Amino acid sequence: MSLTDQLLAAISIYGLPALFAVIAIAAVGIPLPVTLALVAAGSFVELGEMRLWQVIIVGSSAAILGDQIGFVIGRWGGSRIETRLRKRKGGADKIARAHAFAARWGGTGIFLSRWLVTPLGPWLNLTSGMTDYPWRRFFVWDVLGETLWVVIYVLLGKFFSRSVQALVDVLGSLVWVLVGILVAAILFWWILKSLGNSPGKALRRRPA
Amino acid sequence: MMKRLNWKQWTAIAALVLVLLVTGLFAVRTFRRAIYWRMHRDEVIRPWMSLPYVAHSYRVPPQVLYEALNIEHPPRDRRPIRQIAKEHNRPVDEVIGTLNEAIARSRQHPPNGPPSPEKSP
Secondary structure (H helix, E strand, O other), rough: OOOOHHHHHHHHOOHHHHHHHHHHHHOOOOOOHHHHHHHHHHHHOOOOOOOOOHHHHHHHHHHHHHHHHHHHHHHHHHHHHHHHHHHHHHHHHHHHHHHHHHHHHHHHHHHHHHOHHHHHHHHHHHHHHHHOOOOOHHHHHHHHHHHHHHHHHHHHHHOOOHHHHHHHHHHHHHHHHHHHHHHHHHHHHHHHHHHOOOOOOHHHHOOO | OOOHHHHHHHHHHHHHHHHHHHHHHHHHHHHHHHHHHOOOOOOOOOOOOOOHHHHHHHOHHHHHHHHHOOOOOOOOOOOOOOHHHOOOOOOOOHHHHHHHHHHHHHOOOOOOOOOOOOOOO
């Protein structure tokens, strides 16, 4: 009996409280099959066992709660790491750069990692906390992104309610394709930038 | 400094190639799963599914499944198959096997005339 089967069985028997627990724990960063949980909840809505608005409210508030916990852990742990880093040579510089990066890209990152590139979500909770990203802004982006995530997956589950498992198999690997494309784009952009800043360096390194 | 930068660049290029390869593999997997889904509409019955869900997914009347397992059909049955199996002291796989047979039989000889026309999901 797999963990997935046990969790979904629990959601089927205990309903919304079980759904809340699974989603909140996963949002903190424990890998649980939340996509399947939400899509299955959508199919339960179609079967008349759950109500759509209840699933959406419970699902998104669970995710938002889990994200806040991740953010707090990041802020708490981050201040400790920062104190250590500041003592090192160039540490303060690195911290300032990380904070500037978070201030510029934080909102987009938080929003997109809620519903599109979901495997990155727990990491961004931690790093947003660590880099002192303003909590109010984090919360607003989080609420928007998580609600969108829950609505998308629950409605997919409702519309494809006859083939939940097959849909999740497709979605599960599609999300990793999106993560891969994002990471590749960031790497490509970094390589281009670093080549542009140091013209000819790559050539000069070749042995004469 | 110069050497360090190049080392970083090479690492980034190697990482990019690796990421692209892995992404490609996942893209192929996604595509194959999507094709599989289109070809085989039926879900594989899993222990977490309730009998009403299986009946809904396979478009058979729930009564067919309850009769096959020789159990009562309570009004709002949320019990997953694994719990039903436990309650009746039967292995989960055996219960799933019985359900699959019942579905196959029901499709060959539908209880209420011809099967309802296929609806897109």
